[in-house]
Amino acid sequence: MSQEFNRGPAPQQNKDLFILTYGALVAQLCKDYEKDEDVNKYLDKMGYGIGTRLVEDFLAQSSVRRCHSYSEVTHIIAEVAFKIYLGVTPSVPCNNSSRNEFSLILDKNPLSEFVGELPAGRSSLCYCSLLCGIIRGALEMVHLAADVTFLQDKLKGDSVTEIGITFLKQPEEKKYRRKK
Amino acid sequence: MADTVLFEFLHTEMVAELWAPDPDPGPGGQKTSLTVLESMGFRVGQTLGERLPQETLGFREELDVLRFLCKDLWVAVFHKQMDSLRTNHQGTYVLQDNSFRLLIPMASGLQYVEEAPKFLAFTCGLLCGTLHTLGFQSLVTAFVTALPACECWRWCLHAH
Numbered sequence: 001m002s003q004e005f006n007r008g009p010a011p012q013q014n015k016d017l018f019i020l021t022y023g024a025l026v027a028q029l030c031k032d033y034e035k036d037e038d039v040n041k042y043l044d045k046m047g048y049g050i051g052t053r054l055v056e057d058f059l060a061q062s063s064v065r066r067c068h069s070y071s072e073v074t075h076i077i078a079e080v081a082f083k084i085y086l087g088v089t090p091s092v093p094c095n096n097s098s099r100n101e102f103s104l105i106l107d108k109n110p111l112s113e114f115v116g117e118l119p120a121g122r123s124s125l126c127y128c129s130l131l132c133g134i135i136r137g138a139l140e141m142v143h144l145a146a147d148v149t150f151l152q153d154k155l156k157g158d159s160v161t162e163i164g165i166t167f168l169k170q171p172e173e174k175k176y177r178r179k180k
Numbered sequence: 181m182a183d184t185v186l187f188e189f190l191h192t193e194m195v196a197e198l199w200a201p202d203p204d205p206g207p208g209g210q211k212t213s214l215t216v217l218e219s220m221g222f223r224v225g226q227t228l229g230e231r232l233p234q235e236t237l238g239f240r241e242e243l244d245v246l247r248f249l250c251k252d253l254w255v256a257v258f259h260k261q262m263d264s265l266r267t268n269h270q271g272t273y274v275l276q277d278n279s280f281r282l283l284i285p286m287a288s289g290l291q292y293v294e295e296a297p298k299f300l301a302f303t304c305g306l307l308c309g310t311l312h313t314l315g316f317q318s319l320v321t322a323f324v325t326a327l328p329a330c331e332c333w334r335w336c337l338h339a340h
Binding site: 016018020021022025042045046049050054057130 | 184185186187191193194196197198219221224228231256257302
């Protein structure tokens with residue numbers, strides 16, 4: 001007996017697939033690596049690989065114009081990229097101390113939606129290290145070098161999840177107009 | 181389809197990284213890597229199965245289960261239905277997807293056919309995991325003769 005299936009209209013996608021797969025990946029890496037730092041580094045490295053390719057998809061999907069400041073870049077990441085890919089919009093607090101350091105504040109982190117708490121003995125695990133790698137990889141593809149790390153993590157008991165982006169100086173310094 | 185894109189990119193990285201540890205995989209090494217990806221897929225498949233609507237959990241007929249996999253599950257995961265389903269009426273089913281989403285970016289035709297199984301391992305595990313939640317033990321293997329078609333998925337279905 002053989003049946004052919006008609007291609008029906010595309011339904012609502014299963015948003016959980018990525019989140020569940022990521023959870024399985026973290027669980028697997030926790031089995032493979034004893035040290036939390038190694039898991040974090042591995043996730044960051046994988047994220048970097050994803051970011052270098054994701055940026056092309058992002059630029060194709062969104063019609064962002066050329067950015068003229070680090071602040072603009074950070075706002076685009078928060079308000080456009082996070083919105084498209086994770087369905088959330090982190091807030092970007094005004095950082096007056098430095099022109100190249102910014103934070104993304106996530107009240108709700110979709111990546112850890114199904115994670116109640118960190119596994120026992122894994123207190124230094126940065127569950128969402130993949131995100132840092134993705135941002136870092138994507139920025140590098142548009143010639144912006146940056147350090148991206150977790151400053152606060154709700155899974156570790158902090159009130160919010162905060163991702164810090166520090167743009168590193170370019171070899172030729174460019175002047176940026178500050179937007180008020 | 182943003183979530184799909186993220187999953188596809190993540191899947192590609194997983195295959196690249198979790199396959200990489202053994203630079204010169206002999207038959208034994210190759211099997212270990214497949215098992216890692218399959219077991220991750222199994223875990224995801226189980227959870228996906230647990231989140232299904234209640235009525236689907238009442239499946240008792242094998243064919244109902246297969247139809248569900250070909251239509252609902254495949255659409256939820258890969259945004260298209262399986263292209264065909266065949267059976268020998270003895271517990272073995274062959275599902276065919278002529279343009280398997282995870283193989284499309286790789287190549288078209290015979291190039292990279294040897295590499296293709298790496299990209300099917302996770303999905304085989306996922307199907308096993310979902311079937312397990314629905315109460316069926318199964319063995320899922322995949323074959324590729326020309327990208328991006330998964331020519332045959334064969335499995336033996338036995339209720340718990």
